[in-house]
Amino acid sequence: xxxxxxxxxxxxxxxxxxxxxxxxxxxxxxxxxxxxxxxxxxxxxxxxxxxxxxxxxxxxxxxxxxxxxxxxxxxxxxxxxxxxxxxxxxxxxxxxxxxxxxxxxxxxxxxxxxxxxxxxxxxxxxxxxxxxxxxxxxxxxxxxxxxxxxxxxxxxxxxxxxxxxxxxxxxxxxxxxxxxxxxxxxxxxxxxxxxxxxxxxxxxxxxxxxxxxxxxxxxx
Amino acid sequence: xxxxxxxxxxxxxxxxxxxxxxxxxxxxxxxxxxxxxxxxxxxxxxxxxxxxxxxxxxxxxxxxxxxxxxxxxxxxxxxxxxxxxxxxxxxxxxxxxxxxxxxxxxxxxxxxxxxxxxxxxxxxxxxxxxxxxxxxxxxxxxxxxxxxxxxxxxxxxxxxxxxxxxxxxxxxxxxxxxxxxxxxxxxxxxxxxxxxxxxxxxxxxxxxxxxxxxxxxxxxxxxxxxxxxxxxxxxxxxxxxxxxxxxxx
Numbered sequence: 299x300x301x302x303x304x305x306x307x308x309x310x311x312x313x314x315x316x317x318x319x320x321x322x323x324x325x326x327x328x329x330x331x332x333x334x335x336x337x338x339x340x341x342x343x344x345x346x347x348x349x350x351x352x353x354x355x356x357x358x359x360x361x362x363x364x365x366x367x368x369x370x371x372x373x374x375x376x377x378x379x380x381x382x383x384x385x386x387x388x389x390x391x392x393x394x395x396x397x398x399x400x401x402x403x404x405x406x407x408x409x410x411x412x413x414x415x416x417x418x419x420x421x422x423x424x425x426x427x428x429x430x431x432x433x434x435x436x437x438x439x440x441x442x443x444x445x446x447x448x449x450x451x452x453x454x455x456x457x458x459x460x461x462x463x464x465x466x467x468x469x470x471x472x473x474x475x476x477x478x479x480x481x482x483x484x485x486x487x488x489x490x491x492x493x494x495x496x497x498x499x500x501x502x503x504x505x506x507x508x509x510x511x512x513x514x515x516x517x518x
Numbered sequence: 519x520x521x522x523x524x525x526x527x528x529x530x531x532x533x534x535x536x537x538x539x540x541x542x543x544x545x546x547x548x549x550x551x552x553x554x555x556x557x558x559x560x561x562x563x564x565x566x567x568x569x570x571x572x573x574x575x576x577x578x579x580x581x582x583x584x585x586x587x588x589x590x591x592x593x594x595x596x597x598x599x600x601x602x603x604x605x606x607x608x609x610x611x612x613x614x615x616x617x618x619x620x621x622x623x624x625x626x627x628x629x630x631x632x633x634x635x636x637x638x639x640x641x642x643x644x645x646x647x648x649x650x651x652x653x654x655x656x657x658x659x660x661x662x663x664x665x666x667x668x669x670x671x672x673x674x675x676x677x678x679x680x681x682x683x684x685x686x687x688x689x690x691x692x693x694x695x696x697x698x699x700x701x702x703x704x705x706x707x708x709x710x711x712x713x714x715x716x717x718x719x720x721x722x723x724x725x726x727x728x729x730x731x732x733x734x735x736x737x738x739x740x741x742x743x744x745x746x747x748x749x750x751x752x753x754x755x756x757x758x759x760x761x762x763x764x765x766x767x
Contacts, residue, residue: 317718317719317723318718318763320723321722321756321760324727325727394684394691395689395730397683398681398683398734400596402734404733404734405683405732408730408731409683475731478731478746478750478753479727479731481750481751481752481753481754482754484751484754485747485750489746
């Protein structure tokens with residue numbers, strides 16, 4: 299009796315059972331992909347789309363993101379920690395997957411979600427280290443010329459296009475699976491509708507994303 | 519004209535731990551043969567294609583009308599009941615293998631007892647009278663009955679688990695069938711009284727949160743059970759339970 303209580307005590311102290319903790323870790327993984335990471339990607343596309351109006355406009359409009367109050371804390375809690383959690387726990391989950399060749403659309407999406415997750419992880423790592431990472435290490439800003447030179451390098455441009463498409467697919471398909479996981483789109487009709495909408499969103503975001511990358515190729 | 523024949527390439531295994539191997543058999547073709555009746559034909563005269571007399575192929579089968587789930591096998595790479603696979607749907611030699619997600623007992627016979635362990639873990643039953651008669655339970659509306667009926671057709675055949683990329687030896691995921699049964703029990707007003715303990719099992723490792731949304735389960739289910747509806751609905755119920763526990767405890 300006393301022993302059972304001793305075992306149960308930490309769980310009660312944490313306010314939940316060990317069972318619920320596993321569930322919560324999974325749900326945090328699901329949620330973090332949408333809020334804040336997905337939300338940030340929409341914003342990131344929006345702010346960088348100003349490059350379509352020229353490099354100078356882009357630099358001016360993105361000014362405030364470089365001068366946030368509590369910059370480090372905001373970046374850490376809105377970006378680094380959620381992304382690291384989502385990525386590392388996502389890799390743990392991916393390690394338990396054994397994709398198969400049953401020829402169904404959702405099964406392909408399942409496999410693609412895991413492949414794009416790994417690609418997105420590698421790309422975001424490269425992208426962040428080569429922009430913010432370099433800035434924090436050396437003080438060199440990721441300004442228009444730097445990004446322009448990146449996009450003029452065919453190898454880096456390819457990496458950016460593949461990485462951006464992977465991120466966009468992972469997010470849009472993730473929005474679909476989020477609605478399943480949280481019981482928002484429950485029935486098959488609702489799920490098909492959301493799936494179609496998310497595929498449409500993927501196409502739109504892919505076009506916007508690649509347009510932004512290509513726009514950086516315009517001379518300063 | 520030579521007699522038409524059907525070739526079956528069967529994955530065989532002598533004991534649970536011995537090496538599997540493939541053996542081919544050739545039997546007279548009958549369009550309305552099914553895989554089970556073909557296996558019975560082989561059993562009657564267990565001579566392989568090389569003319570060697572071998573041990574008969576061991577397999578499970580019972581109802582022969584796709585309602586018991588015993589003869590579930592992987593036929594040409596796809597899981598299904600062997601009894602409902604007719605010869606005239608095969609179009610050439612067929613590969614017949616045991617399910618890969620369950621331990622092989624011998625040849626095509628697998629041990630599906632972990633599916634029953636999952637049902638026990640999730641307490642997927644409705645407690646009835648104890649030491650005294652509890653009387654009749656609450657009435658169930660006909661549309662709820664009809665919806666619940668869809669889930670009651672589960673025969674624990676294992677198709678949903680065989681096709682699931684998330685159900686494997688590297689993961690504790692219990693798969694779709696048990697989630698379908700938990701959902702079935704939550705439809706029933708008497709079953710609902712024990713919903714919380716079933717949701718506890720669903721929130722533990724191996725429960726509903728481990729689903730990867732490949733949705734192969736609902737595609738391969740021979741009983742057309744809306745398994746993905748159950749997964750999403752139980753996902754919603756676990757969210758509600760968690761919020762309730764967070765604010766009410």
